[in-house]
Every structure is written in C-alpha cells, then in structure tokens.
Amino acid sequence: MTTAAPPSAAVDELTRRRLFVYGLGSVGTGLFATVPGLLLLYFMTDALGVPAGVAGLVVALPKAWDAFFNPMVGAASDREAVRTGRRTRLLVAGGLALPAAFAAMFLSPMTGTGAAVWVSVTFVLAASAFALFQVPYVALPTEMSADPSVRTRITVWRIVFLTLGILAAGGAAPLVVDAAGGGRTGYGVMGLTAGLVIAAVMLVPALGTRWVRSRPGPEPLGLVAAFRTARGNRAFFALLASFVLQAAAVAIMLAAAPYVATYRLGSYGLTSVLFVCLVAPSAVAVPLWAKAAGRWGRLRCLKVATCGYALGATALLPAAGADGETVAVAATLALCGLLGVCYAALQVLPLALLPDTVHADAARTGQVQSGAFTGLWTAGETAGLAAGPGAYAIALAATGFASSTLDHPVAQTATARTGILLGFSLVPALLMLLSLPALRAYGRRRAPQETDPNR
Template sequence: MTAALPRRRLLGYGIGSVGTGIFSAVPGLLLLYYLTDVLGVSAAIAGAVLVIPKAWDVLLNPVVGAASDREAIRTGRRTRLLLAGALTLPVLFAAIFAVPVDSPGFAAAWAGIMFLLAASAFACFQVPYVALPAEISDRPAERSRAMAWRVVCLTVGILVAGGVAPALSDSAGGGRAGHALMGAVVGTLMGAAMVCGALSSRWIASRPGPRPLGLAAALRAARGNRPFFALVGAASAQTLALGVMLAGAPYVATYRLGDYRLTSAMFVCMVGTSAVAVPAWRVLARRYGDVRCYVGATVVFAAASAALHPVITAGATGPALAITVLIGICYAAVQLISLALLPEVVHADTGRTGHAQSGAFTGIFTAAETGALALGPGVFAAILALTSFHSTDLDTDAPAPQPDSALAGLTAGFTLVPALLLLLSVPLLLAYRRLAAAHRRTEEPRSHVA
C-alpha cells in the first residue's frame, strides 16, 4: 500500500493552482469591462476579442495533452511543458492590460493578439498540470486529498483575481494606468505560483503508455469513455455559468449597486467562503457520496443565482453579498467534486483500453473547460449588445448612462442565465452516475479473472 502523501508535497503541487485560478478568472472578470468601459471598444467586438483566443485554446489543448503524454514517456516527467507555460505567461498577461495606443480599434487588436498568445502559454502549463493528479498516487483517497489542496489553492487564486486585481486597478486611479499596474503585479504573482508548482511537482512519476499515441489515436482511445464525457458536459455547463457571472460582476457592481469597488467585495464573499468550505464538502462527499453532494450543491447554486435577480434589481447590497456567500459554499463543492472525479474516470479507463493517457484526457477536459469559461464573457457581451448597452467614451471616466433594457439585460445575464446553465448540468451528472456504475460492473468480472 502506498504511504500517505506528506502535506508539503500536496502544497507543492496545489500552489500551481493559485496561478491557474488567477488566469482563469481575471480576463473573464476584468477584460470585457476594460475593453468596453476603459478603451471604448463596442460590446460586440469586445466579446469577439475574448472568445476567439479561447476558441483557439479548445483546439490547442488536446494537442498539448498528447504532447505531454509523449514527453512523459520519454522523460518520466511533464516538467518541460509546465515550465514553458509558467515562464512565458506572466509577460503576455501583463501585455494584455498594457495597450499602448488610444484607439479602440488598435486596443481590440492588441488585446486579442496578446490574449491569444497568453492562452497558448496557459495551455502548456494547465494541461500537464491537470494530468498530474491521476499519477500522484495509486490510492483514490490520496488523489482526493491532492484535489482538495488544489481546490483550496485555486480558490486563493480566484480570490486574488476577484479581490486584489480590481482593488489594484482602482488604487492607481483605474483607467489604462490602473489596469496596466494590475496586469504587471498580478502577472508576477501568477508566474511565481506556477513556477513553484512546476518545480515542486517534479517528484511525481508520470506513467502513460505503454507506447506514445498521436493526437488522433489518443482521441480514438478516449472516445469510448462515456462517463468521462458526461462529466465533461456537466463541468462545461457549470464553467460557462461561472464565466457569465465573472463577466457580469463589474457591470452589476457599477450599474446596479452603484460602486465598481463592490466587484472585489462580491468575490471576497464568494471565494473566501469557498476556500473555507472545501474540507466540509470532503467530509460530506465521503459520507453521502460524491455525485449526491455534487447534484445538491449544483441545485442550491442555481437557486441562489436566481434569488439574486430581485435583490440586485432593488439595489440591495447587503442581501446581495449574503447570497454571494451561499454561492461560494456551493461553488466549493462544484469545483472540488468535479476535479476529484476526473482522475478517477481516467484511472478507470486504463482497464478498458489497456493504455494510460492522462494527458490526452485532461487535454479534452481543459479544452472544454477553457472554451466554456471563454464563452461566458462572449455570452454576456452578446446580452449587452442585444439590450443596447452603451460603451463608455475614451474621453470620460464616468460610466455611460444606460437604458432600462441594458440594466435589465445585465441583471438577468448575471443571475438567471447562470441559474439555467447550472440546472442544465444536473441531468448530465445523473447520467455520469449511471454510466460510471455500469462501467464498474463491467470491469469487476475482468478484475476477478485477472
């Protein structure tokens, strides 16, 4: 029996998620607002700037996953790709928020190109990093512990994104200068966490194989894992809901609650609570079952999101923050359990195919997750465009007056749209439970014969 993993190793692995949490959240939270209300880019064009680079990532991530498996077969590690992404991403991230020219057209092109390059660098880190939990231990309980540490670190990263990043920008007066400062400081923190995670994970021996697979062969091998794709579908719908909420938070804070600085307060309430709730969800999942807790948390998450609609419409800041705390508790379960189930379905697939390929599976998973998170700002931008939202002019710092249709649209986009997406994920979770149980029944006779 493999010994329990020491906490220093779990922390060493998990700390990389501080960086992934920052990059996953900051562009979704601030980039759309930066483009429309700081640089004067129209909502429709700004939405395209956010979606196109991440659409590229959807294509790139499976390629990186297959490359990561090939590297692991050659070297027994995934460190090279991890370091390549960790060292290049901070510079590109800072460049996104450092547009050098006062021109909406140039700003859109610059931010789009820098975001495309940054997303590519992020894929080089994220895909092999997510593959590591399937290889960190032979014991499911230890893999679950590793994911709990990772989720806590991930929530710290999102807390930096939602709490520190807007506050940094605001402390420097907002506008272009404030966002440039935020990009440089937050990019440095992100890079430090990711480099630390890459170097601290070198002890994890990767065991893909028995032979390297090309991308097409890896995808063919993965295609028959039906529980995996049910999990991917559910996680993608939930990530899309989160992406829509991230994009909408600055608009709700500014135009409904009357203070952009409440963006930070809302995310401190949600993510701070989430980090504290992770250990409790681990206990509940062991006692009542992973999927049962997952479904319950998702339904309550959806109900809380819908309950925000009348509260935000009324401009009630206190109740809005209180509901956000409840959302944070549920968000902890959604993050923890989805990530804990991923290495288990990867492990189960080895018995079906005889081929371990965690990089290929995580390439597909992160492609879906990345695409969904990127689509969130695009969906919210589309809502703004359809409801006649007015972007702020470059020559003024005051938010542009908005018609009632835009106020109604941004409120519904932040509350009701995510609630619907979360509810749509529930049938997929139930399908995952059924398919995973059927897979286990199929594999048990094989294990007895062996």
C-alpha cells in the same frame, strides 16, 4: 488484455510539503482563470472604448482556440512522459511564458479597434502559454495515487489554493486598478503585478513535482490516436459536459459582476466585495464538502451543490433589483456568500471524479493517457469560461449597452440595465439546471466495478 496503470505514490510519500508545492500552482491558474473573466470585458468596453459586441468576440474567440490547442498539448505531454517519465518541460515552459503574455493583455497602447486587435493577439498567446502549464498540471494527481480517497485529498489541497488565487484575483485586482489611478494605467499596473505573482507560484510546482513518475502508455499516442482511444469513455464525456456548462454559468456571473456593481448597486468599487463574498466562503467549504462526499458520495453532493447554486442565482434577480441601493447591496452580498458554499463543491468534486474516469479508461483499453484526457478537460473548461463572457457581451449589445471610456462615461437605458441583471442571475441558474442531465448520465455510465453510483 494487460492493463497499463499509472504508478501510485504511497500515501506516506504525499507529505504536506509535497501537497503544498503541488497546490501552490493553483494560485497562478486561479489568477489567470479569474482576472480576464472578471475584468477583461469591462476593461475593453469601459476603458478602451471597444464596442460590447466586438469585445465579446475578443474575449471568446482567443479562448476558443484552446479547444483545439489543449488536446494537442495533452498528447504532447503524454509523449514527453513516455520518453522522460516526467511532465516538467511543458510545466516550466508555461510558467515562464504566461506571465509576460498576461501582462501584455492589459498594456494596450491603443483604444478602439487597435485595442481589440492588441488584446486578441496577446490573449491567444496567454491562453496558449496557460495550456502548456495547466494540461500537465491537471494530469499529475492521477499519477500521484491510484487510491480515490488520496486523490480527493490531493484535489482538496489544489482547490484550496485555487480558491486563494481566485480570491486574490477578484478581491485585489480591482483594488490595484483603482490604487494605480484607474483607466489604462491602472489596468497596466495590475497586469504587471499579477504577472509577477503568476511566475512565482507556477515555477515552484513546475520544478518541485519532479518526484512524480509519469508513465502513460505503454506507447505514446498522437492526437488522432488519442481521440480514437478516448471516444469510448462515455462517463468522461458526460462529466465534462456538465463541468463545461457549470464553468460557463460561473463565467457569466463573473463577467457580469463589474456591471452589476456599477449600474445596479451604484459603485464599481463593490466589484471586489461581490467577488470576495462569492469566493471567500468556498475556502472554508472545500474541506467540508470533501468530508460530506466521503459520507454521502461525491456525485450526490455535486448534484446538491448544483441545485443550490441554481436556486441562489435565481434569487439574485429580485435581490439585486430591489428598490434602494442599501437593501439591494445587502441582499446581493448575502446571496453571494451562500453561492460561495455551493461554488466550492463545483470546484473540488468534478476534479475529484476526473481521475476515476482516467483509471477506468485504462482498465477498458490498456492504454493510460492522462495528458490526453486532461487536455480535453481543460479545453472544455476554457471553452466554457470563454463562452460565458462572450454570451454576456452579446446580451449587452442586444439590450443596447453603450460602451465608453473613463473620461466619457455613458448612462445606460432601462433595457440595458435589465439585461445586466438577467445575465447575473437567471442565465447562470438555467445553465446549472441544464448540467444536471449530464451528471445523471455520468452516474449511469460509471465503470461496472464501481458498485456505488454516487461514490
């Protein structure tokens, strides 16, 4: 069988400028992935008066659409690449459509049921626009180089920028809301501001990566044929399963942060501080994890980081629930800093391993379909990110959390306060532990030519 392999860019072609242009797009993906997960649920329950159970469905169901839509985008991206040798059109379409849809999510003119409908529709539009950019964007590193060490370098640049986007989203977005007066007005200003930033940082890589030659194939596959070809790639699906569980764990913790800050630590303003403590260390830790992976193996380091995150999340239960707000705040922030170090590995290492599964599949089938695999990957990621806030909202409703508006705040029961804390600690820890069997399965199902299972 003749293997169709994606072209590899020479190492000297991957200049710092090109890595910068590519990585910059991750600032936008970080903003979109973070702000809804961090603030949208709280925005609906505490600014728009949407009941927690309904708000949870609004957050989960539109993003669940991605599980169907993203693979279609992946197949379409591969077809475009076969025809033109590039993935530019979808990248530009997503970069133009997402900012407007994102801003509209936080510009609801209604409260209650009407607001739930408004946010649902705009969130579906935003998620669809995001897929148009994200799916071909994630496919590009596979086509930039066939060398795993070079692809890890590309991924490090991307994750550093992603971390900056996440940090800006989590640190600045709540501050913009407060500075603009809070409530619906504050969230509206924040949505418009973030939308402008997303447009700027996404269009640069959309137009600046035209040098990457994308040659999937040898023939373009439709969605059904792409699934049929991909289903034998067991290593990919094992890696994807672990990544989805970990994404859901992180998403639950992000969704819980405003509630923990408000109802356990005494101030909504601590939301930004919590987020910065969780994400800022990862900006420094990403290159360190890359060096550690080069020495001890990417898979081994990923397992260590997963266990470390689970232990740190478990320790948040007594820390955030400690007597005295000063002690609780100090202990919670310190643990979030430690979690941030592990979070860096959870971001960079799965994405460094993903192209390996695409290249191994090309050797197995003779058909290269980077877009199809990244479509499945991003569908799983968004499903995990949707499931996190959705599950947390259901837990809030089950423990008696009472929704409110800024003008009419509501005191929460002891049961609701306990539910808020459990979703911030034990639930993410459990999901991290549940991802470990999938990582072990991935190690067993690697391509036979890869002799080191922890590589």
